[in-house]
Amino acid sequence: xxxxxxxxxxxxxxxxxxxxxxxxxxxxxxxxxxxxxxxxxxxxxxxxxxxxxxxxxxxxxxxxxxxxxxxxxxxxxxxxxxxxxxxxxxxxxxxxxxxxxxxxxxxxxxxxxxxxxxxxxxxxxxxxxxxxxxxxxxxxxxxxxxxxxxxxxxxxxxxxxxxxxxxxxxxxxxxxxxxxxxxxxxxxxxxxxxxxxxxxxxxxxxxxxxxxxxxxxxxxxxxxxxxxxxxxxxxxxxxxxxxxxxxxxxxxxxxxxxxxxxxxxxxxxxxxxxxxxxxxxxxxxxxxxxxxxxxxxxxxxxxxxxxxxxxxxxxxxxxxxxxxxxxxxxxxxxxxxxxxxxxxxxxxxxxxxxxxxxxxxxxxxxxxxxxxxxxxxxxxxxxxxxxxxxxxxxxxxxxxxxxxxxxxxxxxxxxxxxxxxxxxxxxxxxxxxxxx
Numbered sequence: 375x376x377x378x379x380x381x382x383x384x385x386x387x388x389x390x391x392x393x394x395x396x397x398x399x400x401x402x403x404x405x406x407x408x409x410x411x412x413x414x415x416x417x418x419x420x421x422x423x424x425x426x427x428x429x430x431x432x433x434x435x436x437x438x439x440x441x442x443x444x445x446x447x448x449x450x451x452x453x454x455x456x457x458x459x460x461x462x463x464x465x466x467x468x469x470x471x472x473x474x475x476x477x478x479x480x481x482x483x484x485x486x487x488x489x490x491x492x493x494x495x496x497x498x499x500x501x502x503x504x505x506x507x508x509x510x511x512x513x514x515x516x517x518x519x520x521x522x523x524x525x526x527x528x529x530x531x532x533x534x535x536x537x538x539x540x541x542x543x544x545x546x547x548x549x550x551x552x553x554x555x556x557x558x559x560x561x562x563x564x565x566x567x568x569x570x571x572x573x574x575x576x577x578x579x580x581x582x583x584x585x586x587x588x589x590x591x592x593x594x595x596x597x598x599x600x601x602x603x604x605x606x607x608x609x610x611x612x613x614x615x616x617x618x619x620x621x622x623x624x625x626x627x628x629x630x631x632x633x634x635x636x637x638x639x640x641x642x643x644x645x646x647x648x649x650x651x652x653x654x655x656x657x658x659x660x661x662x663x664x665x666x667x668x669x670x671x672x673x674x675x676x677x678x679x680x681x682x683x684x685x686x687x688x689x690x691x692x693x694x695x696x697x698x699x700x701x702x703x704x705x706x707x708x709x710x711x712x713x714x715x716x717x718x719x720x721x722x723x724x725x726x727x728x729x730x731x732x733x734x735x736x737x738x739x740x741x742x743x744x745x746x747x748x749x750x751x752x753x754x755x756x757x758x759x760x761x762x763x764x765x766x767x768x769x770x771x772x773x774x775x776x777x778x779x780x781x782x783x784x785x786x787x788x789x790x791x792x793x794x795x796x797x798x799x800x801x802x803x804x805x806x807x808x809x810x
Contacts, residue, residue: 377455377461380548380589380602385398385547386540398546411483411792433482441610443675452471454686486793497521499743507779517784521791522572525573531553560575612697617638641669641670677702681701740802748760749782
């Protein structure tokens with residue numbers, strides 16, 4: 375890979391303004407922050423749906439924190455790359471930090487309401503109702519039956535937001551490439567086995583253009599190389615959710631400080647873990663966990679940057695498999711494993727969380743049934759009064775008769791995935807006749 379290509383400032387359409395103090399990558403940050411899709415993350419689930427606690431993370435606060443960690447990783451790795459003299463002239467460490475920062479802000483921008491439960495609910499509806507779908511290929515069906523928030527995110531920033539069907543947010547190709555965690559389409563074998571991919575069929579042409587421009591094409595139209603900086607974006611996300619999911623559980627009294635202090639000490643690199651007796655338990659969990667969290671994040675940033683540097687040759691050649699945080703060794707590795715166990719055995723099975731996630735299936739089923747039925751009636755020219763009213767509610771997501779079924783269904787998933795938790799619950803209630 376060539377860093378001159380990897381850091382491409384090409385956009386779908388470039389601004390004519392030339393007197394700018396911002397770099398092209400800083401512009402990407404601003405475009406994302408001021409987008410309505412990013413703002414809606416403030417009312418979308420991170421882990422705990424419809425939480426009434428003001429200190430529990432939403433997708434917005436999570437994305438902001440991931441951006442902060444990603445910027446730090448980018449700065450460290452940027453210094454490393456500068457030392458190796460591989461960066462193009464004029465590009466320095468802060469530019470690398472800005473790219474990773476922007477990509478981190480957008481990494482969850484395509485997530486539907488109710489977090490991953492919402493993703494699974496959308497997949498479930500399309501699989502259970504496959505007989506209703508008028509699609510021409512398995513690839514098109516996979517776009518819906520393996521609906522993926524990462525692919526929806528790429529679609530939002532490159533197609534929908536601000537400039538519909540004309541480049542979306544028009545981010546630089548460098549930031550778009552860094553945003554791509556799973557560089558393949560829904561018809562790839564990994565997509566079908568793992569449920570992970572980054573491109574819908576509708577974005578195939580543009581995705582191929584971006585990846586070729588960045589020098590990430592390996593001659594295959596099915597899969598591409600990962601952008602080296604995408605490993606930093608992924609690491610920032612991993613660091614935050616592994617630590618901050620536990621912090622939320624403390625806020626909600628799902629866990630106690632005594633359950634997790636030893637985990638945070640290990641994540642901070644402490645080899646001689648204390649028994650916790652030094653903690654002043656008269657303080658709130660919030661005050662007790664803040665310094666622990668800060669130390670753990672700082673240490674994991676350094677460790678992930680070290681893994682990147684140690685595996686640079688494999689990363690830049692496209693041969694590196696796995697993720698950065700999974701290659702950390704030592705006491706931190708023990709802490710990460712313990713964090714995973716406490717998360718799976720306590721947080722993910724919290725009663726209220728489970729109840730609301732089950733409810734999300736009914737909410738999204740109600741919405742998808744109404745809109746997909748309406749689209750099908752519209753396409754065959756037999757639109758009932760009810761379905762006409764449903765389509766009237768689509769607003770900017772309205773369907774066009776000349777569009778294919780695949781394109782029309784995507785407009786529905788654009789609408790549904792863009793909803794906040796509260797709005798989805800409200801729309802389902804209205805469609806069910808619970809007017810109020």
